[in-house]
Amino acid sequence: MSAEQEHPQDAAPQIPVEAPPAASAVGEVLAEAPLEPVVAETAGPAEPVEGAFEVGDRVQLTDPKGRHHTVVLEPGKQFHTHRGAISHDDLIGAPEGSVVHSTANTGYLALRPLLADFVLSMPRGAQVIYPKDAAQIVGFGDVGPGMRVLEAGAGSGALSCSLLRAVGSTGSLTSYERREDFADVARGNVGAFFGEVPANWSLRLGDLADHPAEETVDRVVLDMLEPWAVLPTVAAALRPGGVLIGYVATTTQLSTYVEALRAQGLWTEPYAWETMLRPWHAEGLAVRPEHRMVAHTAFLVTARRLAEGAVAPMRQRRKKLA
Ligand SMILES: C[S@@+](CC[C@H](N)C(=O)[O-])C[C@H]1O[C@@H](n2cnc3c(N)ncnc32)[C@H](O)[C@@H]1O
Numbered sequence: 001m002s003a004e005q006e007h008p009q010d011a012a013p014q015i016p017v018e019a020p021p022a023a024s025a026v027g028e029v030l031a032e033a034p035l036e037p038v039v040a041e042t043a044g045p046a047e048p049v050e051g052a053f054e055v056g057d058r059v060q061l062t063d064p065k066g067r068h069h070t071v072v073l074e075p076g077k078q079f080h081t082h083r084g085a086i087s088h089d090d091l092i093g094a095p096e097g098s099v100v101h102s103t104a105n106t107g108y109l110a111l112r113p114l115l116a117d118f119v120l121s122m123p124r125g126a127q128v129i130y131p132k133d134a135a136q137i138v139g140f141g142d143v144g145p146g147m148r149v150l151e152a153g154a155g156s157g158a159l160s161c162s163l164l165r166a167v168g169s170t171g172s173l174t175s176y177e178r179r180e181d182f183a184d185v186a187r188g189n190v191g192a193f194f195g196e197v198p199a200n201w202s203l204r205l206g207d208l209a210d211h212p213a214e215e216t217v218d219r220v221v222l223d224m225l226e227p228w229a230v231l232p233t234v235a236a237a238l239r240p241g242g243v244l245i246g247y248v249a250t251t252t253q254l255s256t257y258v259e260a261l262r263a264q265g266l267w268t269e270p271y272a273w274e275t276m277l278r279p280w281h282a283e284g285l286a287v288r289p290e291h292r293m294v295a296h297t298a299f300l301v302t303a304r305r306l307a308e309g310a311v312a313p314m315r316q317r318r319k320k321l322a
Contacts, residue, residue, distance in 0.1 A: 051096045053110070058192070059091055060117055061100070061108040070113060070121055081106075115165065118193050119158045125185035126155030129223060129247060130297050132277045134162040137221060140302055141245040145170055147218040150237060152176040152208035152230070157186030159223060161193045164201055172200045174215070176208040209233045223247040228260035235266045238305045246301040254299045267303040269314040274299050 053059060053073060061069045063083065071079045077088040084104030091100060091110055099107045113121070116131035129137070137159065143149060145168040154160055154177035163173050177183040183205050191197040208222075209229065213236035220234050220242070227246045234244060244267070248254050258270045278293040306312060 049093070049095045052093050053091045053096065053112075055092055056195075058113060058118075059110050060113040060121075061086065061110055063108055064106060068113075068117065068121065069108075115161055115193070119161065122156070122158070122189045122192065123185055124156045125179070125182035126153065128156045128158035129162075130294065132275055132294055133247065133297055133300065134159055136275055136300055137245050137247070138162055138166045140300070141219055141221065141243050143167065143219050143221075147171045148216070149173045149219045149221065150176075150208070150211060150215075150217040150234075151221045151223075153178060153182070153224050154186040154203055155182055155223065157189040159221065160186060160190050160201065160203075163221065164190065164194070164198055167200070169200060172202070174202045174204065174211070174217070176204050176206055176211065178205075178207055180205055211237055213237055218242050219245070221245045221247070225253075227253075228257050231260055231264055235264060235305065240305050240307040242305045244303050244305065247298050248301065249298045251299075254301070257301060261301075261303050265311070266306055268306065268312050270301050270303045272299055272301045 055073050055075060057073050059071050059073060061071065061079070063069070063081070069079065069081065071086075071088065071091075073088045073092055075089060075092065078085045079088065081102060083106035084102030086100055086102050086108060091098075094100070094110065096111055098110050100110055101107055119128055119131060119134070122128075137143070143163060143166040145166070147167050148171060149163050149167055151160065151163060151173060152175065154175035157175075160173060160175050167173060175186070177186060183203060187197060187203055190201065190203075197203075207230075208224075209232075211233050213233070215237060216239050217237055218239060220238050222230065222234070222245070224230075227248065238244060244261075246257055248257055254272060258272060261267045261270045274296060276293060276295045279290040281288055281290050
């Protein structure tokens, strides 16, 4: 992954461009002063600043127009923009949330990227699951610490990052990906986000249909063209009560998938929905929806695995009505 990337499409807070007053201190959020080294007020070794940037950290710089630039800190290196250069040495040791100034005196807000920022800027093989849907998957799919999660396809590894975070170090994630080139991208992205490839992540090159039934899991997430094709494998591996979450882009996929779940007779009644994210402009009395929103990306479908031999009451009622 390139250490320095621009993704101007991402909205971000505006930062003043004008030259700063001389007295401003490092560390003030949106402060306008050039970055100065943090100096201990008393004699003796300087106190380490909590959350200060270190060599190797990934830092997101936001320019006055809200454009993001991502750098990975290396001593002696400079980041060049058309508004002058920023020395990495000015960032190393500075607190997160500082404003650094380029040689042309433009202020850049420095923060570690959030997972949502990282996903939108990382290299892509396959289309990623957007943060609005990843949040729904973790929330409504009830993915939590200590759980064993099975996922396919890994694609670019965007959802894998969210799932690994949600299960924590006591849980595990097994991700299948059929394409080697995509698996490489996913491994690179997950490794870059966590600093190394997590030990509790098993990325398998191959088809989810080949997952061994004895490797039981608590949750399954399917983001693939034909999720209905792997339902026998999923039903065999998911423990009773476990949650299956499907992510499908089109209405025809939605219909085929939901009917396949019903036909299998091993699931609670599927619950399908989508989310649309509409940001709001709120400034003084000018409070209105933003002109642009994140609308349709895909449909989400959840269903829970029934115990062997159980028939969902909803299904019995349906049969009576038919
Ligand atoms: C849209 S991408 C997944 C993106 C991923 N969720 C992310 O957030 O980065 C779908 C992926 O599923 C893979 N795939 C499709 N069918 C599969 C299967 N049966 N087993 C494993 N991978 C599969 C494809 O190769 C593709 O990379």
